[in-house]
Amino acid sequence: MSLPVHLVPSLSGVAAGDVVEVTGDEAHHAVAVRRLRAGSRVVLTDGSGTRAEGLVADTGKRVFSVTVAEVATLPPAEPSVTVVQALPKGDRGELAVEMLTEIGAAAIVPWAASRSVAVWRGERAAKSQAKWAATAREAAKQARRWWFPEVAPLATTAEVAGLVAGADLAVVLHEAAALPFVALEVPSTGSVVVVVGPEGGLTDDELAAFDEAGVRAVRLGAEVLRTSTAGVAAVAALLSHTPRWS
Amino acid sequence: MSLPVHLVPSLSGVAAGDVVEVTGDEAHHAVAVRRLRAGSRVVLTDGSGTRAEGLVADTGKRVFSVTVAEVATLPPAEPSVTVVQALPKGDRGELAVEMLTEIGAAAIVPWAASRSVAVWRGERAAKSQAKWAATAREAAKQARRWWFPEVAPLATTAEVAGLVAGADLAVVLHEAAALPFVALEVPSTGSVVVVVGPEGGLTDDELAAFDEAGVRAVRLGAEVLRTSTAGVAAVAALLSHTPRWS
Numbered sequence: 001m002s003l004p005v006h007l008v009p010s011l012s013g014v015a016a017g018d019v020v021e022v023t024g025d026e027a028h029h030a031v032a033v034r035r036l037r038a039g040s041r042v043v044l045t046d047g048s049g050t051r052a053e054g055l056v057a058d059t060g061k062r063v064f065s066v067t068v069a070e071v072a073t074l075p076p077a078e079p080s081v082t083v084v085q086a087l088p089k090g091d092r093g094e095l096a097v098e099m100l101t102e103i104g105a106a107a108i109v110p111w112a113a114s115r116s117v118a119v120w121r122g123e124r125a126a127k128s129q130a131k132w133a134a135t136a137r138e139a140a141k142q143a144r145r146w147w148f149p150e151v152a153p154l155a156t157t158a159e160v161a162g163l164v165a166g167a168d169l170a171v172v173l174h175e176a177a178a179l180p181f182v183a184l185e186v187p188s189t190g191s192v193v194v195v196v197g198p199e200g201g202l203t204d205d206e207l208a209a210f211d212e213a214g215v216r217a218v219r220l221g222a223e224v225l226r227t228s229t230a231g232v233a234a235v236a237a238l239l240s241h242t243p244r245w246s
Numbered sequence: 247m248s249l250p251v252h253l254v255p256s257l258s259g260v261a262a263g264d265v266v267e268v269t270g271d272e273a274h275h276a277v278a279v280r281r282l283r284a285g286s287r288v289v290l291t292d293g294s295g296t297r298a299e300g301l302v303a304d305t306g307k308r309v310f311s312v313t314v315a316e317v318a319t320l321p322p323a324e325p326s327v328t329v330v331q332a333l334p335k336g337d338r339g340e341l342a343v344e345m346l347t348e349i350g351a352a353a354i355v356p357w358a359a360s361r362s363v364a365v366w367r368g369e370r371a372a373k374s375q376a377k378w379a380a381t382a383r384e385a386a387k388q389a390r391r392w393w394f395p396e397v398a399p400l401a402t403t404a405e406v407a408g409l410v411a412g413a414d415l416a417v418v419l420h421e422a423a424a425l426p427f428v429a430l431e432v433p434s435t436g437s438v439v440v441v442v443g444p445e446g447g448l449t450d451d452e453l454a455a456f457d458e459a460g461v462r463a464v465r466l467g468a469e470v471l472r473t474s475t476a477g478v479a480a481v482a483a484l485l486s487h488t489p490r491w492s
Contacts, residue, residue, distance in 0.1 A: 077468065095341075103479055104469045143470045182492040220482070221491045222323065223350045224389045232475060233349055233482035236466070237491070240483035245467040246428040 003053070005043045005141045006030060007148075011050040011071065018068045019057060020044060028062045042066060047140065047148030049073050074146045077244050078189040079168065080106035081235055084160050086113035086198035087120065088227045093128075094135045096196075096228040101139035101149050103235045104244070106191075108136060109152040111160055115200030120154050129153055157206050160195065161213035167193045170215040173230050174202060177217035181234075184218060186241040194238070196231040249299070251289045251387045252276060253394075257296040257317065264314045265303060266290060274308045288312060293386065293394030295319050320392045323490050324435040325414065326352035327481055330406050332359035332444035333366065334473045339374075340381045342442075342474040347385035347395050349481045350490070352437075354382060355398040357406055361446030366400050375399055403452050406441060407459035413439045416461040419476050420448060423463035427480075430464060432487040440484070442477040 006022050014020060022030070022044065030036040036056060044052045044066060054068040083105045085096050093110070100108055110132060112120065120128045133151040140148040155163065164170035168190035174197070186192070195215060197206075207217060225233055239245050252268050260266060268276070268290065276282040282302060290298045290312060300314040329351045331342050339356070346354055356378060358366065366374045379397040386394040401409065410416035414436035420443070432438070441461060443452070453463060471479055485491050 099475045102469060102471045102475050104467060142472070145469070180492045181486055221350060221485055223348060223391070225348045226388070229345045229348050229478060233478060236479035236482040237486035239467055240427055240486060245483070246426045 002144065003041055003043045004030070004034065004036070005045055005144060007047055007137060007141060008044050009046065011044060011046040011052055014052055014068055014071055016068055016070055019065050020052065020068060021063055021065050023063045027064050031059045031061070031064055036064060045146065047137070047145075049075065049146050051146060076106060076147050077104060079187050079242055079244070080191045081238065082107040082109060082163070082167075082191065082193045083231050083235065084109045084111045084155070084163070084193065084195040085231055086111045086196060086227060087116040087118040089117050089199060092226070092228040093118065093132065096231055097132045097135045097151070098139045099228070099232040100235065101136045101145070102143045103232050104145070104239065105149050105235060106147065107150040107152060108132065109160065109163065110154045111195070112154055112156060113198040114157075114203045114206060116198040117200070125154050157209050161209045161215070164193045164213050164215050167191050169193070170213070171195065171218045172202070172207070172210050172215050173197065173220060173234055174207065174217040175219055175224065177219040179216060179218045181218055181220050181237060186238055188242050192238060194231065194234050196227055196234070199227055248390065249287055249289045250276070250280065250282070251291055251390060253293055253383060253387060254290050255292065257290060257292040257298055260298055260314055260317055262314055262316055265311050266298065266314060267309060267311050269309050273310050277305045277307070277310055282310060291392065293383070293391075295321065295392050297392060322352060322393050323350060325433050325488055325490070326437045327484065328353040328355060328409070328413075328437065328439045329477050329481065330355045330357045330401070330409070330439065330441040331477055332357045332442060332473060333362040333364040335363050335445060338472070338474040339364065339378065342477055343378045343381045343397070344385045345474070345478040346481065347382045347391070348389045349478050350391070350485065351395050351481060352393065353396040353398060354378065355406065355409065356400045357441070358400055358402060359444045360403075360449045360452060362444040363446070371400050403455050407455045407461070410439045410459050410461050413437050415439070416459070417441065417464045418448070418453070418456050418461050419443065419466060419480055420453065420463040421465055421470065423465040425462060425464045427464055427466050427483060432484055434488050438484060440477065440480050442473055442480070445473055
């Protein structure tokens with residue numbers, strides 16, 4: 001079995017022999033629910049490329065301490081993939097976030113598309129973003145990621161168009177696109193942006209805005225994918241053409 | 247909006263001008279729940295490569311008839327992909343079936359892996375298989391597939407090993423495999439088998455049995471994917487290297 005992973009705010013400057021305290025909900029869950037005890041071997045991560053492995057020295061009510069045995073760091077994987085996900089219906093959003101995190105997305109941008117049935121407004125926007133972020137965090141722990149994905153605030157179409165400036169490749173999935181996936185040249189470094197539309201499809205205005213921003217409309221295959229499946233399929237396909245899968 | 251799709255047992259010999267009756271649950275759902283009425287345009291499919299488009303002529307309690315305007319057929323897509331899916335926990339099985347159907351799997355084989363937490367036994371096996379089949383059918387309608395995937399009965403490891411004989415490529419996903427995905431030569435025709443292990447991983451005996459049967463252990467990337475995500479990611483990656491995505 002792999003060791004349990006716990007998220008801490010920072011591991012900056014931590015070295016072997018140091019003692020790191022884990023506090024808050026993360027510690028409460030580990031101690032009260034998972035019954036973590038002194039002597040257990042655990043992995044700590046800051047979700048920003050650093051991991052520490054060590055033994056639990058002591059546990060308290062909402063705290064435990066770890067004597068670090070080993071520290072390691074990894075740079076972010078390249079190419080980095082940002083997925084712009086149109087808000088899907090119901091709990092399909094969290095499902096998409098979960099799978100995009102597993103497959104290795106560097107950032108997830110919730111997008112208020114014209115034809116998204118779901119709407120995030122006012123307080124709901126902050127709450128929903130927090131829920132996506134929590135889903136990404138838990139999925140990243142499960143997936144044992146070194147770099148946890150960022151979940152951005154809800155973006156408008158104009159903001160999405162702005163976001164792709166500087167990307168080495170930006171695509172929007174569109175079943176009627178003339179360009180097939182295999183015609184893409186996938187960069188092996190730098191950054192890629194994948195835009196996934198809502199259940200109801202993209203509007204002509206959205207397609208025009210993306211086109212003007214240099215986003216290429218591309219079709220995956222003959223299959224009709226749900227929005228929550230399309231992102232993970234596209235990212236898997238993209239990465240399978242890069243050194244990340246070699 | 248795309249036209250609603252209804253599944254009928256057969257469209258063999260049906261031509262423009264014919265009247266086709268849709269009966270049973272399929273008709274009941276359409277008439278009672280979806281409120282299908284005479285004059286509506288619908289698509290009928292037999293899930294075996296044939297589609298008929300036409301107008302609803304009449305509706306009854308558990309029946310409706312369609313005057314066919316147009317009939318078309320398509321051969322199965324190549325390469326065909328069979329996914330052997332180790333039984334996952336909870337409702338992750340149906341989720342996997344849904345996504346594998348969307349992405350275009352030709353067949354889904356539930357597999358009783360040693361470390362599968364879920365167990366299908368006796369009556370439960372038939373019921374669970376029927377549930378997977380119903381999930382595949384609904385997903386295939388949503389995904390507008392011409393060929394609906396077959397859901398096989400629960401297979402043992404020996405049966406899975408037997409199944410791959412004759413496949414043009416057979417792979418088992420394994421995070422510790424020496425062979426990276428990009429080293430695969432994906433055939434553009436014929437048949438591919440993808441074996442997806444359970445949450446607890448594959449046993450040495452399973453790996454040995456597959457190896458002897460000519461199944462190649464392959465790793466996708468550095469990411470740790472859940473079993474329900476791994477299949478769709480692998481199939482998307484495979485198809486993106488074939489003419490099906492061109």
